[in-house]
Amino acid sequence: MLTKEFTQSVWILILSVIAVASLSLLAWVLPNLFTKSELVKNSTAKPFTALQLAGRDIYISEGCANCHSQMVRPLAAEVARYGRFTTAEDDIYEYPNLWGSKRTGPDLANLGRKYSYQWHEAHLRDPRAVVPTSIMPAYPWLFEKRLSGERIGRKMEVLRSLGVPYTDAEIDRARLEVRNKTYAQALIAYLQSLGE
Amino acid sequence: MEADYNIRVVKYFIVTALAWALVGMLVGLMLAAQLYWPALNFDSEYFQFGRLRPLHTSGVIFGFTVNILMGTSLYIVQRTGRTPLFNNTLAWMVYWGWQLVLMLAVITLPLGFTTSKEYAELEWPIDILIAVVWVMYAVLFFGTVGKRTVKHIFVSNWFFGAFIIVIAMIFIVNNLEYPVSLWKSYSIYSGTQDAIVQWWWGHNAVGFLLTAGIIGMNYYFISKATERPIYSYRLSVVNFWGLVGFYTWAGTHHLIYSSVDDWVQNLGIIMSLLLWLPSWAGAFNNLMTLLSNKEKLKHDFVMLFFLSAVIYYALATLEGPLLSIRWFNMVAHNTEWIVGHVHSAALGWVAMSGFAVFYYFIPRLWGYTEMWSRRLMKWHFWFSHIGITLYAVALWIGGIGQGYMWLKQNADGSLAYSFVESMNFVGPWFLMRFIGGAFFVAGVLIMLYNFYRTLTQSWDAREPAREVAYAD
Numbered sequence: 001m002l003t004k005e006f007t008q009s010v011w012i013l014i015l016s017v018i019a020v021a022s023l024s025l026l027a028w029v030l031p032n033l034f035t036k037s038e039l040v041k042n043s044t045a046k047p048f049t050a051l052q053l054a055g056r057d058i059y060i061s062e063g064c065a066n067c068h069s070q071m072v073r074p075l076a077a078e079v080a081r082y083g084r085f086t087t088a089e090d091d092i093y094e095y096p097n098l099w100g101s102k103r104t105g106p107d108l109a110n111l112g113r114k115y116s117y118q119w120h121e122a123h124l125r126d127p128r129a130v131v132p133t134s135i136m137p138a139y140p141w142l143f144e145k146r147l148s149g150e151r152i153g154r155k156m157e158v159l160r161s162l163g164v165p166y167t168d169a170e171i172d173r174a175r176l177e178v179r180n181k182t183y184a185q186a187l188i189a190y191l192q193s194l195g196e
Numbered sequence: 197m198e199a200d201y202n203i204r205v206v207k208y209f210i211v212t213a214l215a216w217a218l219v220g221m222l223v224g225l226m227l228a229a230q231l232y233w234p235a236l237n238f239d240s241e242y243f244q245f246g247r248l249r250p251l252h253t254s255g256v257i258f259g260f261t262v263n264i265l266m267g268t269s270l271y272i273v274q275r276t277g278r279t280p281l282f283n284n285t286l287a288w289m290v291y292w293g294w295q296l297v298l299m300l301a302v303i304t305l306p307l308g309f310t311t312s313k314e315y316a317e318l319e320w321p322i323d324i325l326i327a328v329v330w331v332m333y334a335v336l337f338f339g340t341v342g343k344r345t346v347k348h349i350f351v352s353n354w355f356f357g358a359f360i361i362v363i364a365m366i367f368i369v370n371n372l373e374y375p376v377s378l379w380k381s382y383s384i385y386s387g388t389q390d391a392i393v394q395w396w397w398g399h400n401a402v403g404f405l406l407t408a409g410i411i412g413m414n415y416y417f418i419s420k421a422t423e424r425p426i427y428s429y430r431l432s433v434v435n436f437w438g439l440v441g442f443y444t445w446a447g448t449h450h451l452i453y454s455s456v457d458d459w460v461q462n463l464g465i466i467m468s469l470l471l472w473l474p475s476w477a478g479a480f481n482n483l484m485t486l487l488s489n490k491e492k493l494k495h496d497f498v499m500l501f502f503l504s505a506v507i508y509y510a511l512a513t514l515e516g517p518l519l520s521i522r523w524f525n526m527v528a529h530n531t532e533w534i535v536g537h538v539h540s541a542a543l544g545w546v547a548m549s550g551f552a553v554f555y556y557f558i559p560r561l562w563g564y565t566e567m568w569s570r571r572l573m574k575w576h577f578w579f580s581h582i583g584i585t586l587y588a589v590a591l592w593i594g595g596i597g598q599g600y601m602w603l604k605q606n607a608d609g610s611l612a613y614s615f616v617e618s619m620n621f622v623g624p625w626f627l628m629r630f631i632g633g634a635f636f637v638a639g640v641l642i643m644l645y646n647f648y649r650t651l652t653q654s655w656d657a658r659e660p661a662r663e664v665a666y667a668d
Binding site: 008035074141154161 | 230231232234237239241244245246247249250308309310311312313314338341342347348349351354357358361362365369374375376377380382383384385386387388389390391392393394396437440441444445447448450453454455456457460463526529530531534535602603604605609610611615616619620623626
């Protein structure tokens with residue numbers, strides 16, 4: 001009956017497709033959106049500081065997630081290589097998720113404190129100076145551009161309204177915290193915070 | 197009444213799709229080169245891999261594929277419904293609106309305005325524009341279906357309909373974001389929630405844009421090129437409801453072994469395996485249609501491109517469910533194998549289908565019946581096959597090797613290979629992949645030259661009396 005009618009009525013075609021295609025939304029997309037409060041309760045994750053947040057936005061803007069994942073799978077070899085495997089509670093403040101889907105370079109979920117600040121500087125400036133066969137692009141402009149700090153307060157307010165518990169005091173001093181810092185300083189602050 | 201068909205807007209879409217095929221694939225070739233020769237990032241903020249990659253994916257998905265689907269759908273819906281478009285002004289608004297979206301993508305992505313969500317990188321103002329254009333496209337398409345003068349809705353139009361509806365649904369749900377400034381926003385979802393929504397979109401962009409849309413286009417044009425009816429009506433119904441029913445469930449196979457709940461992962465695995473059935477039902481249906489005119493198949497490159505596309509589709513939809521099984525996924529996830537899998541489908545299925553449609557459709561749209569050179573079509577055909585084969589083989593070896601090296605542990609539990617060793621292993625295979633990609637793009641250049649010669653032939657070569665892809 002269905003096969004006969006959906007080929008003869010544009011409305012039946014539209015409505016039946018919406019109904020059938022929505023089943024997955026109801027079955028596994030929406031239910032997962034309601035587990036957030038449970039995750040928050042069990043999480044020990046800390047919100048990013050103003051400088052780390054600015055660094056994270058540089059990470060997003062430069063497209064780092066195209067080549068670096070941030071999702072350690074619960075496999076023995078993976079834990080041996082990258083450290084503690086990632087749990088749902090770890091990522092409650094990750095707007096959006098930066099799990100990535102490709103490891104052209106290594107996973108960065110637990111990168112923080114693995115290398116020194118100077119190592120990161122040298123590596124971002126010229127990856128091949130540190131890892132001779134690296135194919136990572138060099139990011140020299142990160143050392144020239146500086147943050148103005150104009151948007152950071154607004155960013156934190158937006159994130160607060162989405163569920164990140166920033167205090168008024170944190171938002172008030174955010175601008176001074178990031179102002180005049182180079183992009184590299186912010187990005188490295190973010191990278192050093194990963195996995196804490 | 198045929199004089200009232202809006203063919204002009206169809207021509208615009210098809211030529212634009214052709215241009216984007218070249219641009220999108222050239223950017224892809226550049227990325228492949230950057231992976232082997234990192235100096236090609238030129239220490240440039242705007243040209244480095246991380247900024248360029250979304251331009252490649254957006255270019256081939258939203259530039260090439262969406263333009264060809266909009267063009268062919270607006271043609272097929274007029275032909276098979278025996279009615280002109282519902283509204284011509286709307287048709288031009290859709291065309292120019294969509295080109296504006298693409299222009300904004302070309303400007304904003306290299307500037308680093310990105311949400312970072314895969315295949316949904318464009319920032320919120322462009323997302324709103326996309327949603328508006330898409331709704332206009334839906335009104336135009338379904339409005340035209342609604343005023344058809346034949347009783348049945350032709351099979352292609354079911355697939356185009358599902359493509360339009362589902363892309364709208366998943367696009368809007370995935371792109372809900374909170375603006376910070378004109379070019380910066382944050383997703384309203386975080387962590388696992390965001391990943392789930394992201395792959396509900398990511399996988400269904402593949403399912404409904406690169407699969408359902410292309411299937412809709414092919415059901416019409418394969419039948420035309422073969423000069424035979426579609427092999428089985430019943431199989432096309434199985435194909436349709438199987439895709440609409442199962443595809444949207446399969447997205448979480450991108451999240452296997454992630455921090456998403458196991459039941460969500462397992463559901464994605466089961467549904468991916470089930471998808472095998474409707475995928476092969478569709479492939480079989482198109483294959484049998486092509487084989488129903490073996491005489492023509494022997495020498496007709498349009499049909500041979502279609503045949504190749506259907507075979508690559510069948511292979512990719514076999515590999516896909518396999519990759520969703522935990523045992524395979526453990527090795528393949530995050531490796532080049534996945535990139536190879538995507539490209540055997542994207543180059544083999546989407547691009548080959550597109551080439552077949554270009555070769556069949558473009559000469560006829562301009563009143564010619566044949567391409568200028570059959571020999572160049574043959575060259576393009578073999579260049580494409582050599583390109584895909586090199587590409588897929590390189591990334592099978594590179595990807596599987598990489599996955600193995602990452603997981604290999606010594607007896608005492610220590611890792612057998614460092615990450616750098618795995619990178620050094622993949623290096624030469626990146627070069628082979630680049631060469632494969634170069635063959636494929638060279639084929640596109642050959643095609644463009646052939647079109648240039650075809651469309652600049654003298655008027656004698658035209659057959660003005662002959663209908664454009666005669667009506668059903």
